[in-house]
Amino acid sequence: MNPARVIGLAGWSGAGKTTLLARLIPVLVARGLRVATIKHAHHAFDVDHPGKDSHVHRTAGASEVLVSSARRWVQIHEIGDAPEATLPDLLRRLSPCDLVVVEGFKRDAHAKLEVYRAANGKPPLHPGDPRIVAVASDEAQPQAGVPVVDLDAVEAIADLVLTLAEPMETALARLEEPWPS
Numbered sequence: 001m002n003p004a005r006v007i008g009l010a011g012w013s014g015a016g017k018t019t020l021l022a023r024l025i026p027v028l029v030a031r032g033l034r035v036a037t038i039k040h041a042h043h044a045f046d047v048d049h050p051g052k053d054s055h056v057h058r059t060a061g062a063s064e065v066l067v068s069s070a071r072r073w074v075q076i077h078e079i080g081d082a083p084e085a086t087l088p089d090l091l092r093r094l095s096p097c098d099l100v101v102v103e104g105f106k107r108d109a110h111a112k113l114e115v116y117r118a119a120n121g122k123p124p125l126h127p128g129d130p131r132i133v134a135v136a137s138d139e140a141q142p143q144a145g146v147p148v149v150d151l152d153a154v155e156a157i158a159d160l161v162l163t164l165a166e167p168m169e170t171a172l173a174r175l176e177e178p179w180p181s
Contacts, residue, residue, distance in 0.1 A: 004036075004097050005165035010106035010132065011115035012122040016151065017103050020115055020136060024101070027158045033098040038090050040104025047076060088175045091168065099165060110171045111164055116141070117151070131174075133164040 009017045021037065028035050048054040048065075057065045058076060065076045079085070087105050094100060102110065106125060114126050116137040126132040126144055134147045136157050141148045147164075149156045166174075 002098060004094070004100055004168040005162075006091065006100045006102065006110055006168055006171040007133075007161050007165035008102040008105060008108070008110050008112035009115055010104070010112040010125055010129075011117075012120050012125075014120050015115045015117045015122075017115045020151065020154075020157070021101060021103055023154045024158060024161070027154055028099060028161070031158070031162075034096075036094050036097040036100045038087070038094075038100060038102045038105075040102075042104075047074060086175070088172050091172060091175075099161070100168070101161070109174045109177065111166045113157070113161060113164070115151070134160045136160075 009021060011017050018039075025035055025037070046055075048058065048067075054065045054067045054076065058078065063078050063080075067074050067076075087102065087108050087110065091100065102108075102112075106112065106129075109131050111133045112129070112131055114124065114129075114132045114135045114137075116124050116126075116135055116139075118137075118139045124135070124137075124141065124144075126135055126141070126146060132146060134149065135141050135144050136149050136151045136153075138151045147160055149160060
């Protein structure tokens, strides 16, 4: 396995990042890649539910709960009042893979493909973010200055992702440099 490469999908809420990622992952996996994803949530979320043993453990005060089966394992880490984990922190926790696709973290300094949908009514991100290396859009972006591909051209998007993803070490170094907010 080659060292992991990293690319983000950035865009406003409702642009279709998750929908695109759900279509993109099978294409990348079919090309023989082991793909990991990191998803940023802007709100409280839960992966276990009342009545489940893991939820009982966590609500009883466990700071970390690991649930394992023959098919998967998941680790739940409570941070309480500690700062939110940074993208470099999360990248370092991943198991070996070929490609990491980061959904969200749009203000971080890693290479990103912008997902832009005109109906969202929001301005494109790429004019103000030099780390956007390509755009997947439902309309032409003639002033983009980076490759632009149709949002529905998933094979072409996969090609761009594989061409423009940066090595993990490069992404980590860039993410740890000071970056304007």
